[in-house]
Amino acid sequence: xxxxxxxxxxxxxxxxxxxxxxxxxxxxxxxxxxxxxxxxxxxxxxxxxxxxxxxxxxxxxxxxxxxxxxxxxxxxxxxxxxxxxxxxxxxxxxxxxxxxxxxxxxxxxxxxxxxxxxxxxxxxxxxxxxxxxxxxxxxxxxxxxxxxxxxxxxxxxxxxxxxxxxxxxxxxxxxxxxxxxxxxxxxxxxxxxxxxxxxxxxxxxxxxxxxxxxxxxxxxxxxxxxxxxxxxxxxxxxxxxxxxxxxxxxxxxxxxxxxxxxxxxxxxxxxxxxxxxxxxxxxxxxxxxxxxxxxxxxxxxxxxxxxxxxxxxxxxxxxxxxxxxxxxxxxxxxxxxxxxxxxxxxxxxxxxxxxxxxxxxxxxxxxxxxxxxxxxxxxxx
Amino acid sequence: xxxxxxxxxxxxxxxxxxxxxxxxxxxxxxxxxxxxxxxxxxxxxxxxxxxxxxxxxxxxxxxxxxxxxxxxxxxxxxxxxxxxxxxxxxxxxxxxxxxxxxxxxxxxxxxxxxxxxxxxxxxxxxxxxxxxxxxxxxxxxxxxxxxxxxxxxxxxxxxxxxxxxxxxxxxxxxxxxxxxxxxxxxxxxxxxxxxxxxxxxxxxxxxxxxxxxxxxxxxxxxxxxxxxxxxxxxxxxxxxxxxxxxxxxxxxxxxxxxxxxxxxxxxxxxxxxxxxxxxxxxxxxxxxxxxxxxxxxxxxxxxxxxxxxxxxxxxxxxxxxxxxxxxxxxxxxxxxxxxxxxxxxxxxxxxxxxxxxxxxxxxxxxxxxxxxxxxxxxxxx
Numbered sequence: 001x002x003x004x005x006x007x008x009x010x011x012x013x014x015x016x017x018x019x020x021x022x023x024x025x026x027x028x029x030x031x032x033x034x035x036x037x038x039x040x041x042x043x044x045x046x047x048x049x050x051x052x053x054x055x056x057x058x059x060x061x062x063x064x065x066x067x068x069x070x071x072x073x074x075x076x077x078x079x080x081x082x083x084x085x086x087x088x089x090x091x092x093x094x095x096x097x098x099x100x101x102x103x104x105x106x107x108x109x110x111x112x113x114x115x116x117x118x119x120x121x122x123x124x125x126x127x128x129x130x131x132x133x134x135x136x137x138x139x140x141x142x143x144x145x146x147x148x149x150x151x152x153x154x155x156x157x158x159x160x161x162x163x164x165x166x167x168x169x170x171x172x173x174x175x176x177x178x179x180x181x182x183x184x185x186x187x188x189x190x191x192x193x194x195x196x197x198x199x200x201x202x203x204x205x206x207x208x209x210x211x212x213x214x215x216x217x218x219x220x221x222x223x224x225x226x227x228x229x230x231x232x233x234x235x236x237x238x239x240x241x242x243x244x245x246x247x248x249x250x251x252x253x254x255x256x257x258x259x260x261x262x263x264x265x266x267x268x269x270x271x272x273x274x275x276x277x278x279x280x281x282x283x284x285x286x287x288x289x290x291x292x293x294x295x296x297x298x299x300x301x302x303x304x305x306x307x308x309x310x311x312x313x314x315x316x317x318x319x320x321x322x323x324x325x326x327x328x329x330x331x332x333x334x335x336x337x338x339x340x341x342x343x344x345x346x347x348x349x350x351x352x353x354x355x356x357x358x359x360x361x362x363x364x365x366x367x368x369x370x371x372x373x374x375x376x377x378x379x380x381x
Numbered sequence: 382x383x384x385x386x387x388x389x390x391x392x393x394x395x396x397x398x399x400x401x402x403x404x405x406x407x408x409x410x411x412x413x414x415x416x417x418x419x420x421x422x423x424x425x426x427x428x429x430x431x432x433x434x435x436x437x438x439x440x441x442x443x444x445x446x447x448x449x450x451x452x453x454x455x456x457x458x459x460x461x462x463x464x465x466x467x468x469x470x471x472x473x474x475x476x477x478x479x480x481x482x483x484x485x486x487x488x489x490x491x492x493x494x495x496x497x498x499x500x501x502x503x504x505x506x507x508x509x510x511x512x513x514x515x516x517x518x519x520x521x522x523x524x525x526x527x528x529x530x531x532x533x534x535x536x537x538x539x540x541x542x543x544x545x546x547x548x549x550x551x552x553x554x555x556x557x558x559x560x561x562x563x564x565x566x567x568x569x570x571x572x573x574x575x576x577x578x579x580x581x582x583x584x585x586x587x588x589x590x591x592x593x594x595x596x597x598x599x600x601x602x603x604x605x606x607x608x609x610x611x612x613x614x615x616x617x618x619x620x621x622x623x624x625x626x627x628x629x630x631x632x633x634x635x636x637x638x639x640x641x642x643x644x645x646x647x648x649x650x651x652x653x654x655x656x657x658x659x660x661x662x663x664x665x666x667x668x669x670x671x672x673x674x675x676x677x678x679x680x681x682x683x684x685x686x687x688x689x690x691x692x693x694x695x696x697x698x699x700x701x702x703x704x705x706x707x708x709x710x711x712x713x714x715x716x717x718x719x720x721x722x723x724x725x726x727x728x729x730x731x732x733x734x735x736x737x738x739x740x741x742x743x744x745x746x747x748x749x750x751x752x753x754x755x756x757x758x759x760x761x762x
Contacts, residue, residue, distance in 0.1 A: 006423065013416040014620065022410065029403065029589070035395040038703060039689065040696035042387065072453025072591060073619035075609040087498070106609035106618065113608050117468070203620060208410070210453060210591045210622030225606065227494050228456040228487035237487065238454035239395065239584060241591030244625075308420065315421035322419060 007364050007371075008320045011296055012155055012183060012355035017247070018206030024049075024250035025208065028243035036240040037229065046242045053249025057213055060256035061181075061198065062191040069214045069232045070245050074182035074201030076225065077214035078106035080236065081178040081197040082149060084222030086114050089146030089176075096145035096175070098122045100132045100161070101340040106199075107149050107180055108336075119146070129291035130159035130341050137169050145175035152181035152190055152198070156324050156337045156353060157288030158297025160188065167194050176220060182212075186255055187263050187295040196220045200252075202244065207251035211244040262358045266295040269365050270356055274298045276369040281376050285347060287338060296356040301338070301347035302372075305379050310352055313375035319368055322353045388745050388752075389701045392677055393536055393564060393736035398628070399587030405430075405631035406589065409624035417621040418610065427623045434630025441637035442562075442579065443572040444596045450613045451594050451626050455563040455582030457606065458595035459487035461617065462559040462578040463530060465603030467495050470527030470557075477526035477556070479503045481513045481542070482721040487580075488530050488561055489717075500527070510672035511540035511722050518550050526556035533562035533571055533579070537705045537718040537734060538669030539678025541569065548575050557601060563593075567636055568644055568676040577601045581633075583625065588632035592625040643739045647676040650746050651737055655679045657750040662757050666728060668719060677737040682719070682728035683753075686760050691733060694756035700749055703734045 008016075028049060034042035036050055051065070058065040071077045086097060099111045101123050115121040122140040125133050132150050141148060148170040153160045163179060170177035178197035181190045186205045192198035192215040202211035216222060216235065228237030278284045283303030302310070307323030314321045324335040334348035343351075354368060389397075409430060415423035417431055432446070439446040452458045467478060480492045482504050496502040503521040506514050513531050522529060529551040534541045544560060551558035559578035562571045567586045573579035573596040583592040597603060597616065609618030659665045664684030683691070688704030695702050705716040715729035724732075735749060 006421075010416070010419060010421075013419050014414060016414045017410055029398055029406075033395060033397045034701070035391070038391060038394050038701070039692045040387075040391075040701045042701065072457065072622075073607075075619040076453065076607050078609070079607045104609070105611070109608040109611075109618070113605075201620070208622075208624070209620055210625045224494075226454075226457050226460045227490035228459070228485070230486070230490075237490070238456040239582070239590055241453075241589075243589070244591045311420045320415070320419070320421045320423065 006318045006320055007367055009354040009356065009360070009368055010320045010322045011357040012353065013322055014203045014209065015186070015206050015357060017208055018251045018254055020254045021207050021247035021251040025243040025247040028246055036242050037231065046240065049242060049246045050240055053245045056249035056253040057200070060252045061185070061200070061215060062193045063215045064218065067215050067217055069216055069235045071212040071214055071236055072210060072238070072241070074180070074199050074204070074212040075106040077199035077201070077212045078104070078180050079110050080214050080222070080225040081199060082107065082110045082114065082147060083225055085147040085176050085178065085197065086119055087223040088221050094144050094146040094175070096120045096122065096142060098124060098137065098140045098145055098148045100150040101125050102130050102154050102159070102337040103149065103151055104155055104180055104182070107151070111149070126340050128342050130154055130157050130288045130337060131291045132161055132166065134162065134165055134169065137166065141169055141173045141175060143173055145173050147176040147178055149178040149180070152179045152184035153188060153294050154337060155183040156335055157299040157341070158294035159288045160184070160292040160294065163194050183294065185252070187259065187266065189259060193217065197222070202248035202251060205251050205255045207248040208244050211241055211248045213248070258358070263295045266356050266358060266360070269360055269362065270296060270298055272362070273354060273356070273365045273368060274300070276365070277372060280369055280373045287341065287343060287351065298354045300352050301343060301350045302352060302376055303347070303350065305350045305376055307349055307351050309379060310375055313378060314371055317371040317375065319371045323351050324353055387699050387701055388748055390735040390737065390741070390749055391701045391703045392738040393734065394703055395584050395590065396567070396587050396738060398589055399632045399635055401635045402588050402628035402632040406624040406628040409627055417623050418612065427621065430623060430627045431621055434626045437630035437634040438581070438594055441633045442566070442581070442596060443574045445599065448596050448598055449594055450597055450616045451592065452617055453591060453593065453619070453622070455561070455580050455585070455593040456487040458580035458582070458593040459485070459561050460491050461595050461603070461606040462580060463488065463491045463495065463528060464606055466528040466557050466559065466578065467500055468604040469602050475525050475527040475556070477501045477503065477523060479505060479518065479521045479526055479529045481531040482506050483511050483535050483540070483718040484530065484532055485536055485561055485563070488532070492530070507721050509723050511535055511538050511669045511718060512672045513542055513547065515543065515546055515550065518547065522550055522554045522556060524554055526554050528557040528559055530559040530561070533560045533565035534569060534675050535718060536564040537716055538680040538722070539675035540669045541565070541673040541675065544575050564675065566633070568640065568647065570640065574598065578603070583629035583632060586632050586636045588629040589625050592622055592629045594629070639739070644676045647737050647739060647741070650741055650743065651677060651679055653743070654735060654737070654746045654749060655681070657746070658753060661750055661754045668722065668724060668732065679735045681733050682724060682731045683733060683757055684728070684731065686731045686757055688730060688732050690760060691756055694759060695752055698752040698756065700752045704732050705734055
């Protein structure tokens with residue numbers, strides 16, 4: 001069980017289920033259990049709930065409801081975007097895939113696999129803050145490029161990408177532009193109409209795990225990743241995860257409604273956390289603070305410290321933190337994001353990511369700083 | 382909301398969430414929300430819960446825990462099996478895919494797509510009861526066959542396939558054998574060790590929607606469908622749907638434990654329902670009763686009646702029923718399963734599927750018979 005005295009500072013890995021989401025899901029875990037594709041009354045109720053969720057997500061991300069394709073995860077949405085676009089494009093004679101070097105594995109590993117089955121994959125570098133190089137991108141995109149994939153904001157350091165400029169470069173070559181906005185949505189107003197394809201995940205915004213979505217902008221042609229009964233206009237077959245989708249819609253609606261009022265205080269606490277870490281501990285290097293960044297992200301490298309022992313000591317002190325992406329936990333490799341930003345290998349392996357939530361308090365920040373400082377003292381002995 | 386006075390006889394479409402599953406999920410929807418891939422204590426709890434579920438599913442289907450790959454649905458499991466096997470096999474010079482004609486769309490549409498991207502697809506016929514023709518199968522399989530896919534039991538009529546014989550035929554050509562056991566698991570002891578790949582779905586056995594599994598037998602090589610963070614030994618990347626997986630495990634454990642004691646009474650009620658429908662209504666033809674069949678399935682064609690208006694009248698009378706697969710609801714095409722069994726087009730469009738649950742009573746059966754009889758009288762007027 002989650003210890004209630006634990007200080008949870010890993011909101012980039014996942015977020016607690018919001019009460020609005022939980023309440024919306026409740027009836028559909030219980031009496032309203034019908035298959036949404038059936039014909040009778042209870043199935044119509046389930047369909048209605050799904051359509052409400054579709055409208056909630058669409059409204060929150062500047063999309064039309066009919067552009068929403070619900071999936072089983074953000075990772076699946078990224079796979080659907082890249083593979084779906086690639087397979088369609090191949091039939092049109094396009095075989096190029098261009099991604100940023102700091103993409104999440106959901107994009108990076110998918111592109112790698114597409115490379116193995118015959119697509120040309122180009123990986124574009126970033127500057128010291130993790131911002132993708134627009135010059136390199138311009139150079140990488142050509143008339144055979146099928147899709148450009150650059151994330152809306154990075155999961156490890158929080159760097160926000162110049163999405164509008166990237167979209168322009170992709171469009172100038174008539175390539176599709178996909179953006180993984182999984183990490184961005186909680187604290188950033190994501191306007192998915194800037195991209196052709198945009199991926200989201202419910203559990204990063206207070207929704208349940210096991211649900212994601214891909215926004216497929218009107219007119220964008222992709223092939224399905226999962227074939228079957230033809231749900232989601234044929235783009236994602238599977239019995240509807242009714243409760244999960246409805247929880248996603250409720251969570252995203254709540255997040256969008258509160259965003260502008262909570263972001264300033266989250267940023268203030270984040271800045272305090274970052275400043276205190278630098279003040280209390282010697283040899284702290286902040287990663288990615290020189291570019292626009294998500295409100296809740298602090299990523300620091302601490303000289304002479306290994307990420308994993310630090311995380312385990314913090315765990316012992318009741319602080320849930322991360323050395324980078326949750327998906328890469330346990331790996332001894334340095335973060336590919338930090339390495340791409342030019343962080344030295346020793347500093348890249350000494351990274352600590354603390355990601356705040358809307359429930360993080362000043363006292364939490366002070367507790368976290370003390371816990372990190374104590375752990376660093378112990379580890380440096 | 383699901384009307385509590387509704388008589389639910391569409392258990393093949395989906396089943397209510399079992400209390401054991403609901404109780405097991407509860408903490409993981411609430412305080413224990415961690416990302417199972419993280420390093421701290423609450424994440425380890427989530428991982429432990431997932432491993433318990435993995436053992437529960439493995440024990441219920443004759444598999445080893447390490448052979449379980451959790452997915453987002455049964456449909457995804459079928460797609461992973463076919464596409465994953467096909468992509469791997471192509472590298473070995475095998476390009477043949479052989480499926481039964483009565484497969485669920487999750488297999489049929491996937492095979493169709495693989496056919497469009499260069500695989501040779503052969504579709505094998507069935508007899509009048511929906512049993513796949515072993516002679517045709519033998520003839521269709523050759524030394525270039527990558528995978529044979531025949532379902533364990535059919536979702537529309539409940540026909541159980543001769544899985545052991547089919548496996549032998551596939552293996553004699555060193556092809557993989559995949560079986561969609563989504564519909565079978567509730568009332569049939571499925572021994573997945575007979576196949577190389579076996580697909581399951583949580584919500585068909587009292588678990589939550591949005592979770593499935595593919596059993597990948599030791600030594601069976603397939604490629605992933607969803608790339609990313611490397612979960613499930615790299616075969617299915619995505620943040621773990623912790624609560625969903627844990628609910629699946631609890632449900633399947635409960636279903637396996639009660640199966641032998643509930644099946645005889647379900648079968649008895651099913652036989653009563655079928656006999657009464659034939660006795661009370663003229664022109665009733667039972668589909669698929671001449672072969673081994675799942676305990677809860679009744680599929681009848683009623684002369685002169687269209688399936689959809691019948692379902693809607695039954696809905697008005699508070700009886701939830703189906704004209705075939707939920708995934709095909711609303712379609713005006715006759716069932717491809719019944720057509721393949723040689724049922725005439727008019728009779729195939731007049732199909733009614735009633736599927737019993739463990740909570741169905743004798744009074745429910747009598748109520749269903751009266752409701753169908755009344756509806757038929759009205760429709761025949």
